[in-house]
Amino acid sequence: MTLRSRCLMLAAALGLSLALAPAAAAQDPRLEARVDGRTRAQLAPILDSARRAGLPLEPLIDKALEGDSKGAPRQRIVAAVRALAGTLGVARDALGRGASEPEIVAAADAIEAGIPPRQVEVLRHLLLSRPITVPLAVLADLVARGVPPDTAAYAVLNLARVQAADAQFVGLRIDVERDIGSGIAPATAIAVRSEASVRDVETRRAESRSAVPGQETPPTP
Amino acid sequence: MSDFDGEAEFIESVARELRAPVVLTPALDERVMSDVRGAPYGASDGAPRRRFWLVRPVTLRVSPLGGLLAAAGIAAVAVLGTMAAGGGGDGGATAAVAATPAPAIRELPTVAPVANATGPQQVSFVFLAPEASNVSLVGEFNDWDAAATPLARVDARGVWTVTLPLRPGRYLYMFVVDGTEWAPDPAAPVAPDDGFGVPNSVVTVGGRST
Amino acid sequence: MDMSDPALIGRVLEGDVQAYGVLVARYRDRYARYATHMLGNREDAEEVLQDAFVRAYRSLARCADRERFGAWLFRILANRCRTAGGRRGRHERIVVHDDAALVAAAEGPVAERSAWREEIQRALARLDPDQREAFLMKHVEELSYEEMAEITGVGISALKMRVKRACDRMREMLQEVYSV
Numbered sequence: 001m002t003l004r005s006r007c008l009m010l011a012a013a014l015g016l017s018l019a020l021a022p023a024a025a026a027q028d029p030r031l032e033a034r035v036d037g038r039t040r041a042q043l044a045p046i047l048d049s050a051r052r053a054g055l056p057l058e059p060l061i062d063k064a065l066e067g068d069s070k071g072a073p074r075q076r077i078v079a080a081v082r083a084l085a086g087t088l089g090v091a092r093d094a095l096g097r098g099a100s101e102p103e104i105v106a107a108a109d110a111i112e113a114g115i116p117p118r119q120v121e122v123l124r125h126l127l128l129s130r131p132i133t134v135p136l137a138v139l140a141d142l143v144a145r146g147v148p149p150d151t152a153a154y155a156v157l158n159l160a161r162v163q164a165a166d167a168q169f170v171g172l173r174i175d176v177e178r179d180i181g182s183g184i185a186p187a188t189a190i191a192v193r194s195e196a197s198v199r200d201v202e203t204r205r206a207e208s209r210s211a212v213p214g215q216e217t218p219p220t221p
Numbered sequence: 222m223s224d225f226d227g228e229a230e231f232i233e234s235v236a237r238e239l240r241a242p243v244v245l246t247p248a249l250d251e252r253v254m255s256d257v258r259g260a261p262y263g264a265s266d267g268a269p270r271r272r273f274w275l276v277r278p279v280t281l282r283v284s285p286l287g288g289l290l291a292a293a294g295i296a297a298v299a300v301l302g303t304m305a306a307g308g309g310g311d312g313g314a315t316a317a318v319a320a321t322p323a324p325a326i327r328e329l330p331t332v333a334p335v336a337n338a339t340g341p342q343q344v345s346f347v348f349l350a351p352e353a354s355n356v357s358l359v360g361e362f363n364d365w366d367a368a369a370t371p372l373a374r375v376d377a378r379g380v381w382t383v384t385l386p387l388r389p390g391r392y393l394y395m396f397v398v399d400g401t402e403w404a405p406d407p408a409a410p411v412a413p414d415d416g417f418g419v420p421n422s423v424v425t426v427g428g429r430s431t
Numbered sequence: 432m433d434m435s436d437p438a439l440i441g442r443v444l445e446g447d448v449q450a451y452g453v454l455v456a457r458y459r460d461r462y463a464r465y466a467t468h469m470l471g472n473r474e475d476a477e478e479v480l481q482d483a484f485v486r487a488y489r490s491l492a493r494c495a496d497r498e499r500f501g502a503w504l505f506r507i508l509a510n511r512c513r514t515a516g517g518r519r520g521r522h523e524r525i526v527v528h529d530d531a532a533l534v535a536a537a538e539g540p541v542a543e544r545s546a547w548r549e550e551i552q553r554a555l556a557r558l559d560p561d562q563r564e565a566f567l568m569k570h571v572e573e574l575s576y577e578e579m580a581e582i583t584g585v586g587i588s589a590l591k592m593r594v595k596r597a598c599d600r601m602r603e604m605l606q607e608v609y610s611v
């Protein structure tokens with residue numbers, strides 16, 4: 001199933017449950033203060049469905065405020081909020097049950113940036129025992145810097161395979177951004193830096209193993 | 222502690238523990254009153270909660286990243302300061318302004334240990350708009366409120382700047398020129414389509430090493 | 432003699448800002464407990480409480496029933512807790528150690544009691560936010576289901592279900608810890 005069709009299905013499900021929910025989530029004072037009543041009425045069921053589904057509400061409220069601030073028409077605001085709710089749902093599905101809200105939001109950012117949900121799922125499985133908010137945010141940042149999504153995903157997944165620490169993911173981003181800043185093409189920068197980062201993780205691990213005999217290292221799949 | 226006769230008794234014993242008073246700092250009263258004095262009732266209902274929001278911008282888009290903001294700036298550059306974690310005042314900014322159209326790369330001192338990178342950092346936003354009569358910063362950190370964070374014009378060439386404390390995280394933002402024209406930060410990465418046809422800029426705020 | 436809430440609100444609306452300070456002092460501690468348990472740490476609770484007080488002040492003219500200012504303020508606070516809680520992931524939630532209250536309430540050995548309270552708070556933090564909210568309102572704040580429905584905008588039967596599920600889960604989690 002494509003991302004778009006999954007988004008549409010979720011959006012439809014959110015839309016269908018309109019009548020059931022009280023408008024508790026749409027009572028956010030910021031929406032009350034800034035967004036007109038008709039828009040709020042149309043947002044209410046989306047927000048309440050998202051709330052019932054355990055999705056984070058803050059990005060949805062934020063999206064509505066953004067649309068209002070940008071002078072977008074009501075239907076566009078509602079559509080943008082609904083689409084984001086769909087993406088958050090897809091993100092949560094990719095992460096599986098037990099995903100934290102920061103993880104869901106970071107995954108949604110990555111998916112919006114063009115990272116396939118399947119890659120998010122793979123990342124989740126590679127780093128099962130810890131939060132993956134940071135690697136996901138690095139993915140989205142790399143794409144925002146101009147790295148093609150599939151190349152960014154490849155680099156981040158390679159680091160995940162060697163159980164890199166969060167700081168090492170961030171280090172990759174820093175290196176790539178620095179290279180891009182000095183005029184190197186994003187795809188070239190990521191290709192070079194990705195390989196070096198993986199090597200660096202492995203070297204450090206070997207060093208720490210020899211420095212601390214008997215210390216357990218994380219399993220490498 | 223394991224022998225509870227019935228559910229009601231068990232829940233009551235749990236609730237009793239939770240009913241113990243929680244005492245917060247008395248300074249809270251003064252902070253509320255200070256906010257209240259500066260904001261007459263009614264007049265500013267719905268206005269941006271600037272102090273609350275900016276000092277602790279707890280947004281869902283926060284990710285605990287250490288990192289760098291590289292900004293090859295011709296028209297604008299955002300610079301991260303190095304205010305100590307946990308600080309929240311207005312001082313301590315190490316803002317730099319790209320007054321000349323030269324490429325610049327700024328970075329945080331080091332990659333931060335993620336768990337510690339939670340305190341706010343001073344972040345400066347700079348925008349070059351010689352013709353503008355006002356510029357404001359809007360984004361996820363101020364509820365996209367164009368009235369919340371105006372930039373100040375710092376020189377005759379039209380350099381506009383503002384510095385605000387942001388917690389480590391990833392934030393979308395834009396500039397609004399003269400209240401009507403939405404402009405991305407030409408020096409910052411661009412986020413995907415925002416759903417409204419006006420793609421946002423992205424700033425990633427990192428922590429500092431400890 | 433203490434002034435009533437409606438009298439204080441009247442003073443505030445006539446321009447006496449200091450009168451609001453009396454309302455803040457009156458409700459601060461009462462609501463600190465709810466915010467702290469809802470959010471899992473005192474720092475966030477303080478900020479949400481501050482935000483709720485300031486919002487209430489700004490909207491004071493819209494408080495239709497001044498006799499029920501406390502309930503109205505609680506509704507704002509509950510709303511803020513919901514929004515703020517949504518911004519943080521379950522993994523980031525911190526368990527509160529309330530040493531002062533602990534010492535005051537200590538009956539058995541302090542260490543054992545502290546561990547018990549910590550387990551309770553840990554279990555509370557693991558509840559879904561909706562269930563935590565319902566549990567705290569019903570059993571800790573001791574509100575009626577009618578009051579809870581008014582505050583949350585959720586139907587009474589749904590609230591009863593949330594409370595029941597919360598109780599079941601709390602029992603499950605805590606008895607798991609202490610049955611061994």
